[in-house]
Amino acid sequence: MSFVITEPDAMATAADELQGIGSSLQATNAAVAGPTTGVLPPATDSVSVRVATMLDAHAQQYQALSAQAELFHNQFVETLITAKNAYAQTEATNAAAMQSSTGTDKIALIMGGTGNPSPDLKYMTSIQQAYLAQNYSDYTLVSLRTPEQFWPITGLGSETFGKSVYQGMATLNSAILTQTAAGRACR
Structure with a gap:
């Protein structure tokens, strides 16, 4: 990236x-x-x-x-x-x-990586504590599912690494556009 x-x-x-x-x-x-x-x-x-x-x-x-x-x-x-x-x-x-965003309209989009396509609450909380708590404590955490299907760990993925990264970036971009169009601040 x-x-x-x-x-x-x-x-x-x-x-x-x-x-x-x-x-x-x-x-x-x-x-x-x-x-x-x-x-x-x-x-x-x-x-x-x-x-x-x-x-x-x-x-x-x-x-x-x-x-x-x-x-x-x-x-x-x-x-x-x-x-x-x-x-x-x-x-x-x-x-x-x-x-222009209000406190309740602030979200932090959290994406997982290889082996963690759907971040769970524990993962999101660790990201919040490590990176967001100091400056963005009032942000609501939102999990984004990414397409890598545990590839290359399991070999079950249908997407190559490049396609997986591209799809992940498209997912993130779409989520950012959707949230900002709704008037929410994204981190």
């Missing part, structure tokens, strides 16, 4: 720093554009002309590549800012939903 953890403040700081780096690179590239392009040969012989032409071609390629890098950099910064704003908005929406 993968988790996504974001820090909108850290993302904003990174975006600001990246914008500063982009500005510095842009200024540097602009400063070297004149002296490196349009190089004049130091003499009129064919070797000097060819070397100057080659240096000018390299300088023009550098400027073209720098322009592409600048475009990519600006797009990356914009994407980072957009992602930061999206995460911040999502967190604000979730916080508002959690604050």
Whole structure:
């Protein structure tokens, strides 16, 4: 199972720093554009002309590549800012939903794992005492049945590990959506 953890403040700081780096690179590239392009040969012989032409071609390629890098950099910064704003908005929406819930509408969805597809009261109480009691003592515990059928312990399961995990995540997602649609806060 993968988790996504974001820090909108850290993302904003990174975006600001990246914008500063982009500005510095842009200024540097602009400063070297004149002296490196349009190089004049130091003499009129064919070797000097060819070397100057080659240096000018390299300088023009550098400027073209720098322009592409600048475009990519600006797009990356914009994407980072957009992602930061999206995460911040999502967190604000979730916080508002959690604050609007009342004490009796708070539930903790407890899922079992392999060998425990239907968590019993003892298991749920141990989860509550170990993880929820300090901050979420007023939450009602709700058991969610998962599909693994004691697989791989018994070998009786009809689902592979991947399918079992996918079905478990779908079960959890459905339960969260159902509970939040009913105005309940979920943990």
